[in-house]
Amino acid sequence: MTEYRSIGPAEKQLRSLWDQAKHRVYHPKNWLKLQQLWRRFDLSFILYKDIKIMVPAGKVPDCETCLEICCTGPNSIVSLRLRDIAALIDAGLHQHMTHEKSRLTILGNTMNDSQKNFSESVFAKIFPVLTQDRTQTCTLLDENRMCGAYPHWPISCARYPFAIDAVNKVVFYAKGCGSFDLLPPYEVAERTRYLVQAAIGSYNERIKDIFLIYFAKKDLEKIGLTTYLDLSKID
Numbered sequence: 001m002t003e004y005r006s007i008g009p010a011e012k013q014l015r016s017l018w019d020q021a022k023h024r025v026y027h028p029k030n031w032l033k034l035q036q037l038w039r040r041f042d043l044s045f046i047l048y049k050d051i052k053i054m055v056p057a058g059k060v061p062d063c064e065t066c067l068e069i070c071c072t073g074p075n076s077i078v079s080l081r082l083r084d085i086a087a088l089i090d091a092g093l094h095q096h097m098t099h100e101k102s103r104l105t106i107l108g109n110t111m112n113d114s115q116k117n118f119s120e121s122v123f124a125k126i127f128p129v130l131t132q133d134r135t136q137t138c139t140l141l142d143e144n145r146m147c148g149a150y151p152h153w154p155i156s157c158a159r160y161p162f163a164i165d166a167v168n169k170v171v172f173y174a175k176g177c178g179s180f181d182l183l184p185p186y187e188v189a190e191r192t193r194y195l196v197q198a199a200i201g202s203y204n205e206r207i208k209d210i211f212l213i214y215f216a217k218k219d220l221e222k223i224g225l226t227t228y229l230d231l232s233k234i235d
């Protein structure tokens, strides 16, 4: 399955900003700032060729028959990247973004390692998440249990349940998804490639976001994306 979607004006501007800003990041005059960021974050982009795929051949999510849909429940917080914010704005869905992360506070000491890491990260502090209703369900999930944002959904939704272990450079199938299908051999390559690329893309977008926030804040302001960020938390 290949996902085709039109790219709107906010996302086009963001892409064009990245094309300019990546040269700024590596300019000698920014060397010190870049070194300081490297001390805080691993800023290496991951390439497809460097990844080992640990997902059994043909294993893909079977969302249509799934009883434990991952858009609801305690582990369903969706943190948004700049690319997601732009795509949601372009799709007229900006009202589904919030900085209200009270659920993390509610989880308190019961948070698992991944929730704890997220709650302490720069992403939790600065970036919005998708809104949820009182049942902890994403407000973009429609009455037919379909994604109301598709194909403009966040990249972390597009890649799920494929996940990346950046330290070991491995793509694996997330334990949280218990409903899966095995594709016939002629469909395996395209679908697996799409999900692996989405998992890698999701990771690389985080790095781009760090660069853009620390090196192109004013430009992000000009294209209206900082309205959705809490830059008072930047340090």
Ligand code: SF4
Pocket: 061, 062, 063, 064, 066, 067, 068, 069, 070, 071, 160, 161, 176, 177, 178, 179, 180
């Ligand atoms: S990704 Fe997995 S857990 Fe989520 S709806 Fe699809 S099958 Fe269910």
Ligand code: SF4
Pocket: 070, 071, 078, 130, 138, 139, 140, 141, 142, 146, 147, 148, 149, 150, 153, 154, 157
């Ligand atoms: S954006 Fe779509 S896929 Fe992602 S959590 Fe919401 S309903 Fe689910």
